[in-house]
Amino acid sequence: MVATFEPKTDYKVVGTRPIRHDGYDKVTGRAIYGGDMKLPGLIWGVMVRSPHAHATIKSIDTSAAEAMKGVFSVITGADMPKAPSKLVDLGEGNVNFKWASNKLMADTKVLYRGHPVAAVAAVDRYVAEEAARKVVVEYDVLPAITNVVDALKPDAPILLDDLVGDDLGEDVTNTNMAAHVRHEFGDVEGAMASATHTIEREYNMQMVHQGYIEPHNATALWDEEDRIKVWTSTQGSFPARTQIAGILQVDVSRVKVTPLEIGGGFGGKIPVYFEPIAALLSKKSQRPVKMVMERTAVFETTGPTPGARMIVKLGADSNGKLTAATADIWFEAGANPGAFIGPAAQCVYAPYEIPNTRIDGWDVLVNKPKVAPYRAPGSPQVAFAMESAVDELCEQAGWDSLQFRIDNASKEGTRRGDGVLFSKIGMQEVLEATKQTDHWNSPIGDAPEGKVRGRGIANGYWFNIGLKSSANLSVNSDGTVQLTEGSTDIGGSRTSMAMHVAEVLGLDAHDVRPVVGDTESVGFTDVTGGSRTTYATGYACWQAANNLVDVLKQRVAILWDVKAEDVDFKDGVFISNAESAKTISFKELAGKLEDLGGPANSTGAVDLESAGDGFGTHIADVEIDLATGKTDVIRYTAIQDVGTAIHPSYVEGQLQGGSVQGIGWALNEEYFMHEDGRMANSSFLDYRMPTSLDLPPIDTVLVEVPNPLHPYGVRGVGETPICPPIPAIANAINDATGKRLYSTPMNAGSIVESLK
C-alpha cells in the first residue's frame, strides 16, 4: 500500500525562504569542488583521444610516453577489465557495463571523436599532456554516421559489430538500431480517417549539451588494501559507485565515493567518465591520480541530449477534441545504445487526453558522443513536435490554442501514451492559472520599426521519479540537529532537506545542519535526478525526523518517569498526556540527553514507487528583427504545478533555469557537425548558450496542487520547465512572422531564410 497524505497549510518552515546552508562557502569561494581536490603525492592523468569519429585502431605505441621523465603509468583499452553486458538502472537512465566501459576507453574501434584510446599519469598536468602527445596511434578511418537517416540505410557502416538490436521484440544483427519500441491503443487508423481536422509534420533537432560550467573531474586512489577511493563531482555517489565497481569488476564495498561540490550537472553528471580511468592509472602508479576535463572534451565526449527526427500526426473532431495521434520518433543515441525513447513515449501526449494513439520509437547509433540524461531526457524533443503540431492544428481550424489545450487537457484517469493511467494531476489547474496570468491578459505592445512581435504558449511534462533515499539524524547538546543525507546537492536541496527535518521538530531551518554524506557514511541513495531529490530524500528526512521524535519521547519518559506513549510532541515541545502541566522543549531536552541515555540518533530510508506527475505551461513573447532575423525573448512566464514549494526560491529557480536552458536550445544551441563527425563548435564561444543579457526576467507562477504521495505534498519540479520553452518560442515566432520553423536551432539565419 502506498501511503497518502492530506494537504496541510499551517506550516512553520515549509514555504519560507531561509538562506541556503552552503551559501557562505559558495559565495566566498571556500566550497571544495572536484577541481580543488589535493592529496599528498597527487599526480595528474590525461586522456589520449581519437581525432577521428569512426575508425579501427591498428596499433597503439605507448613506449615513448612511458619512457618520458615524470610519467608514472600509461593505460590503453587492453588494461580495461572485461565488463559483462549487464543493464543496471541508474534512476534516470541506465547503464550497461560493457558499453559504459567501451565508452570510457576504446577497445578495437573508436566510435566518436575524442573517444579515449589511452591515458597517461604523470607528475603534473603539463608533463602528462606532453606524454599524451607521444602516444602513437594508427587508425583505419571509416566513414562517420552523423544522423539517424544515414544510420538506418541498408548499406550504412555498422558501429558495433556485436550489437543485437531489439526490433519490437525480435533480435536483429548487423544494425545501427539498438531498439524499436511501440505503444498503441484504440483504433488509431479509423479515428484518424474519420477526423475532421488532421495535421502531419516532420520535426528535426540537433544534439545539445547540458552546458554545466564545471567540467568533469575525478581523483582516485587505488590503495594497498585494494580499496578504491574516489572524490568527484557527481549527481549521485551511490550510482557512481555502482558504475565504477561495475566497470572495474570489483565489489561495490571496495569503492568509496566522496562527493564534492558540483558546478552543474542537469543529468550529465550521472554517468562516470574519468573515475574508473583515474582508478586504473592510480593502481599502476600507486599514487592518487587527478583528472580534469578540457571544455572541448566536455562537448565532444560527454552529455549531450539526443538529436531527433520526429513525425507527428494529429486528428481532431469538429468540436475541437483530439481523437487520434501518431508519433514516430528517431533519437540519436551516440556511440552506444540508450537514447531515451522510453521517456519520449511517456511524455509525448501526456498533457492531452487522446483516445486513439500510437507511438513508434527508435534508438539509433551514430558516431557522436553517447547521450546522457539532460533535464527531462527525451521530453523537450517530443514537446517541440507535439506542441508545434497542436498550435498549427489550432491555426488551421481557427481554434484558440489555450482553450484547445484546456478542452483537451489530461486529468485523473487519462491514459498516457504508454498506457499508464494518471492519478491526481494538475494540467487543468496549470492551464486555468495560465489564463489568469497578467502576462496572458496583457497586450504584447507595438514593435519598433523593422521588428515584429509574437506570443506563443506550450505545455510540458515530466513524470518524475521516486526511488531510494536515506538520511541520518543526530541531536547535538546545544539543541541543534546534524543531518547526513545521501543526495548530492546541485540545486539547493540541502536546505530543503533541513527544512523537512526542521518542520517536524519545530526548529528553525538553521538549527538543522545538513551534510551530504559519502558512500560510507549514509545509506544507499539514488541519483540527484529525475526530479526526485526533494520528493524522495525529503521524504526520508521527514521519516528520520519522525523517528527521532519517537526516540526522544522515550528519553522524556525517563525524565518524567512516565510511559513513552504518554508523551506528545507539538511545535517543538514535548507535552505530558498524564500530567498536562509538564512540558519540555526540544532544545532543553537536547541539553539533558547526556543523563537520559546519551546520543539520540535516527534514520530514514525510503523506496518510493511513484512520484506524482509534473505539468507546466509557458508563455513566451518574442521580438524579431526582420532584416537580421535576430530574436529577443522580451517577456516570459513559466506556470507549473509544483505540489508544495518547500523553499519557493529554489522552486522558482528551477522553473527559471529550465526555461533559460530551453530558450537557449530553441534559439542558438546545437552540435554543429562536420561531415567527418567532428564537432565544429566545441567551445562556449561558438556553442551559444544564452547569457543574462539575452534573457528577460523569467516570471514564475507556482500552482500548488499538493501531491498526496508526499507528507508535505512535494512534487518534482526540476525537469518539466525545460520542455515548454522550445515549442513556446516556435509558436511565438510563427505568431510574429507567420512562418513556422520545424527544426532547431531557430536561429537568425533560419528565420531570415524562412522570410525569403
Added chain:
Amino acid sequence: MHPFAYVAPKTVSEAVSVLAEHGDRARPLAGGTDLLVKARANVWDLDAVVDVKNIPELMSLSINGAGLSIGAGVPCCQVYEHKDIQEQYPGIIDGASIIGGIQIQSRAGLGGNLCNAAPSGDGIPALIAYSAVAKISGPNGNREVAVEDFATGPSRTVLENGELLTSIEIPKPAANSGAAYTRFIPRNEMDIAVAGVGVFVQLDSEGKKFESARIALASVGPTPILAQKAGDSLAGKPVNDESIASAASLAKDAASPITDMRGTVDQRKHLVEVLTGRMLNQAIERARG
C-alpha cells in the same frame, strides 16, 4: 602548453632584440586575451613571451590637433573612458566597447586586436574607416602601414620576425564627419561577429551631400576588408535612402565570406548590406551632430 620564458623589456629596442633573437618562437604580449588562449590551445610552441606593458611608449594614449595616438598596449577601457575620444571618435568607441566584457576590456587593446588579425576583430573596421595607420618598429628601423593593409590573412600580418606594433595613429576627423561600427551577433554580448561593418562619412556643411566615405567590413573574408568602391560611390552623392542603399549593395559585393558554423555565405552578405545601411544612417546622424 609549451613552457616559455616571460620577458618584460622597458624599451622598444630591447623588445625588438628579444623578438629578433627567437624569431617565430617569440611573441609580444599586450593584454594577453588572445595570446594566452592560443598558447593554451597549443596553437604555437613559444619559447619567449615579450610583455610590452612596461614600455612607456606603447602604453601612451594622446589626442591633439593632429589626431589620436593609441599605444599598442593600451587597453580598450582607457580608450572608451576618454572624454575627448568619446566626442571626436565615436566609431572607435563603438568597437572598443564591445570587445568582450568588462574584465576583458581592462586588458584587451586595439593593438592586440589588430595584431591578432582575426577577420572578426571588432576594433579593426572603425580604424580602417578612420584611415588609421599602424606604426611598426623592428630590427631594420621604423615603418608605417595603413591599417587596411596590416592583416594579410587569418592570424597573419605584415609584421616580420623581430617587428612589433608600437602605436596606431588616427588622423583628426574632418568637420561634418561621423563614424560608426556595429556587428551582428546571435547573442547580445560576449560573441563573435557573424558580420561587422564600420563606416566613416564626411558631409558637406549643410549635411545634405557626402563629401567622402569609407566602409570597412569584418568577418566576411580572410581579413577585415576596406570596401573601397562602396565608400567611394558616395562621394558627391546626396544624403538619401537611394545613395545609402546603393553603397550598401556595393559593400555586399565586396564581401567574400565562407559558410561555417557562424553563418552561411548568403546570410553574411545579406547582413553586410543591412548593417552598412544602418551604420551609414548612424554615421550621418553623428556627422550632423
